[in-house]
Amino acid sequence: PGLQVAGTAQEATEVLCLMNMVSKEELEDDEEYEGIMEDVREECSRYGEVVSVEIPRPVGGVDIPGVGKIFVEFGSADQCSKAHSALAGRKFANRVVVTWCAMLCLACLV
């Protein structure tokens, strides 16, 4: 609602969604948060131009939608899909990275 996405039927997007990488406790810690941001940005840059990184944080102990996910916007759908297959199954902070690449991801941000 309120969000009109033109041509939602496209098969590829520039936004990659990464899951199972961070805990709420880590997100609440400023220093940890900055470090996670930096690590994600650095690694993703190897696969293309990183336009933006969104890491939703809990606000005042309250969960907001998307907490636990990391959204990375790439310069092109091609770069996004490269990162998608390269990062799935990698380990981040000792956790297995799950990737999800779909326009549906954008819906999680709303």
Added chain:
Amino acid sequence: PEEPARKKRKSRWASETVRTAIPGLPTVMPANMNEQQQQLYILHLKIEETSRQLRSGDLGIPLNPADRSPSPEPIYSHDGKRLNTREVRTRKRLEDRRHDLIQEAITLNPEYRPPTDYKAPNRKIED
């Protein structure tokens, strides 16, 4: 082998050569899942990973002692054996974590069946 103190911050990413495959749970999430299915999927994955660690004994204790957290005061049994070794503490933490994850999965999906080697702990009431 001793490593020189690293100036550079250590990345949370493990080496590219480490790729994990979990049978039945692909690390590329199926695209057609809704928010709740995704949550459950991630939970299953975490439970499976923790179970695998407990079964294999690969508890994820850093090889380099410098990367380990400080130990609490040792506790010994009557015959002088240390009770709270790092392995015991780590195993306990993983079991507790798995228990919490399983409870969460059951709340989300009452049909959820925990792994066969899972036993609900008799939790002592603390505090």
